[in-house]
Amino acid sequence: xxxxxxxxxxxxxxxxxxxxxxxxxxxxxxxxxxxxxxxxxxxxxxxxxxxxxxxxxxxxxxxxxxxxxxxxxxxxxxxxxxxxxxxxxxxxxxxxxxxxxxxxxxxxxxxxxxxxxxxxxxxxxxxxxxxxxxxxxxxxxxxxxxxxxxxxxxxxxxxxxxxxxxxxxxxxxxxxxxxxxxxxxxxxxxxxxxxxxxxxxxxxxxxxxxxxxxxxxxxxxxxxxxxxxxxxxxxxxxxxxxxxxxxxxxxxxxxxxxxxxxxxxxxxxxxxxxxxxxxxxxxxxxxxxxxxxxxxxxxxxxxxxxxxxxxxxxxxxxxxxxxxxxxxxxxxxxxxxxxxxxxxxxxxxxxxxxxxxxxxxxxxxxxxxxxxxxxxxxxxxxxxxxxxxxxxxxxxxxxxxxxxxxxxxxxxxxxxxxxxxxxxxxxxxxxxxxxxxxxxxxxxxxxxxxxxxxxxxxxxxxxx
RNA sequence: GCUUCCUUAGCUCAGCCGGUUAGAGCAUCUGACUGUUAAUCAGAGGGUCCCUGGUUCGAGCCCAGGAGGGAGCGCCA
Numbered sequence: 001x002x003x004x005x006x007x008x009x010x011x012x013x014x015x016x017x018x019x020x021x022x023x024x025x026x027x028x029x030x031x032x033x034x035x036x037x038x039x040x041x042x043x044x045x046x047x048x049x050x051x052x053x054x055x056x057x058x059x060x061x062x063x064x065x066x067x068x069x070x071x072x073x074x075x076x077x078x079x080x081x082x083x084x085x086x087x088x089x090x091x092x093x094x095x096x097x098x099x100x101x102x103x104x105x106x107x108x109x110x111x112x113x114x115x116x117x118x119x120x121x122x123x124x125x126x127x128x129x130x131x132x133x134x135x136x137x138x139x140x141x142x143x144x145x146x147x148x149x150x151x152x153x154x155x156x157x158x159x160x161x162x163x164x165x166x167x168x169x170x171x172x173x174x175x176x177x178x179x180x181x182x183x184x185x186x187x188x189x190x191x192x193x194x195x196x197x198x199x200x201x202x203x204x205x206x207x208x209x210x211x212x213x214x215x216x217x218x219x220x221x222x223x224x225x226x227x228x229x230x231x232x233x234x235x236x237x238x239x240x241x242x243x244x245x246x247x248x249x250x251x252x253x254x255x256x257x258x259x260x261x262x263x264x265x266x267x268x269x270x271x272x273x274x275x276x277x278x279x280x281x282x283x284x285x286x287x288x289x290x291x292x293x294x295x296x297x298x299x300x301x302x303x304x305x306x307x308x309x310x311x312x313x314x315x316x317x318x319x320x321x322x323x324x325x326x327x328x329x330x331x332x333x334x335x336x337x338x339x340x341x342x343x344x345x346x347x348x349x350x351x352x353x354x355x356x357x358x359x360x361x362x363x364x365x366x367x368x369x370x371x372x373x374x375x376x377x378x379x380x381x382x383x384x385x386x387x388x389x390x391x392x393x394x395x396x397x398x399x400x401x402x403x404x405x406x407x408x409x410x411x412x413x414x415x416x417x418x419x420x421x422x423x424x425x426x427x428x429x430x431x432x433x434x435x436x437x438x439x440x441x442x443x444x445x446x447x448x449x450x451x452x453x454x455x456x457x458x459x460x461x462x463x464x
Numbered sequence: 465g466c467u468u469c470c471u472u473a474g475c476u477c478a479g480c481c482g483g484u485u486a487g488a489g490c491a492u493c494u495g496a497c498u499g500u501u502a503a504u505c506a507g508a509g510g511g512u513c514c515c516u517g518g519u520u521c522g523a524g525c526c527c528a529g530g531a532g533g534g535a536g537c538g539c540c541a
Contacts, residue, residue: 029501029502029503031500031502031503031504032499032500032503033496033497033498033499033500034496034497034498035497035498035499036498036499036500037500038499038500038503040501051500051501053499053500053507056498065516069491083499084499084500084501085499085500086501087501087502104491104493105474105491106474106493107474108465108474108475109475110474110475110476110490110491110502111491111502112475112476112489112490112491112502113475113476113490113502114475114476115475115476117534118475118476118532120533121533152535172538172539172540173540209541222487230541232539232540232541233465234465234539234540235539235541236465236538236539237465237537238535238536238537238538238539238540239534239536240540240541241537241540241541242541243541245541247541248541312502326537336537336538337537337538338537353522386540386541387540387541388541389541390540390541397469433541434541435540436539436541437541438541439541448534460532
């Protein structure tokens with residue numbers, strides 16, 4: 001019977017020594033002398049590596065020639081207690097097979113430090129680094145934790161469309177989806193492009209948000225969430241924006257603003273706790289390597305209630321702050337990054353939820369407050385990354401919603417399907433959007449959002 | 465889109481006031497070393513100084529334009 005492959009993770013945590021094992025993975029390093037060689041292997045199951053020892057009596061120089069940095073190998077041998085310091089167990093190799101060679105002269109990944117900017121240019125190989133291995137494992141854990149959180153609380157996962165016929169969602173610039181020939185599209189009599197001849201018989205785009213469709217589902221299933229790709233064709237060049245990113249959008253019937261805040265806070269604390277529990281080694285590595293405050297900051301999020309205050313209260317605090325701001329604070333204008341950072345990092349020193357923004361600076365679907373000046377919006381602000389969640393209680397009143405759409409020049413006829421929820425059995429409801437990569441950014445302590453997604457898309461870049 | 469900084473060996477970076485044959489560490493290759501931990505030690509090979517044009521006796525260095533990248537800002541998640 002053939003020996004089953006063990007992962008590095010299984011071998012390192014095994015109490016069962018002096019048995020034959022088989023490991024397969026990629027060589028991180030080989031060193032030694034003419035009597036003994038040490039082969040360091042990682043297989044992605046953990047950030048840690050396992051050491052295989054090859055004695056010269058069994059392995060000629062020639063047989064290990066191709067066992068170099070980056071090569072893929074299968075190693076069979078005895079799992080034994082290590083004679084050396086630095087690891088508890090190691091494999092005394094009896095058979096080393098090279099599954100895939102890696103030319104040492106050409107292999108782009110070095111054993112020593114390589115900049116994150118350079119790794120971005122070789123994004124097809126960067127998962128083999130410690131850093132990206134850790135980031136991708138944490139990313140997975142967070143994705144899994146999101147589904148678990150909602151499933152455990154009776155939410156249904158709803159798949160909203162990626163191609164949308166609506167261009168009025170108001171969340172940002174959209175990417176057009178078309179099969180018309182770009183050099184010579186069919187035209188109508190007045191010279192405009194004739195989209196009636198396009199694939200869908202109309203103009204279509206990639207979604208900027210699943211929220212409107214999510215609201216439809218919540219008006220039937222009660223509690224739902226979406227988790228899917230989202231696209232923004234904005235020329236945003238920052239460490240916090242991507243043209244293609246993943247968004248989580250829960251929507252809950254009968255929830256009002258207060259319950260929406262409770263959900264957002266529980267959700268974020270749960271996810272940070274989930275990552276701490278399931279990825280301790282990866283987070284420890286990221287803490288040691290990139291951000292010595294990371295674990296402290298994560299614990300701070302799980303251990304402290306978020307500070308809740310209204311936009312109006314925040315403006316008062318900022319106006320009386322001793323700190324000089326580049327942009328003046330005035331009621332009615334949106335807060336700048338510097339203002340949000342002051343509130344979170346200097347004034348409260350904890351995550352902040354800002355609510356009840358002026359209606360002029362928020363979306364048409366947010367519920368109007370009694371005073372007629374503000375809406376039941378909420379933004380969750382995190383240290384370092386700013387807005388991680390944006391949400392609101394939705395306007396459930398048909399007439400008021402129509403009025404808001406008219407004020408903000410949102411075409412009601414294109415959104416008749418959305419308005420139908422208010423015409424037939426409307427109900428109070430609330431939800432929010434969480435940018436998945438911003439969460440991964442916060443939890444990993446990475447500083448650029450392009451380093452927390454395998455293949456980032458941003459202006460002038462769609463490689464791989 | 466705006467502001468600002470950067471681009472020199474495979475990688476990370478020095479390079480003085482514009483001066484003759486452009487450097488270091490790591491990586492690679494060769495050799496040494498009986499258990500290494502980013503092994504160590506010795507030696508060798510390795511360059512379109514981002515591109516185009518200009519100034520100058522002479523440009524990696526100064527000037528103009530272009531390309532690419534970082535940071536900050538705006539838009540937002």
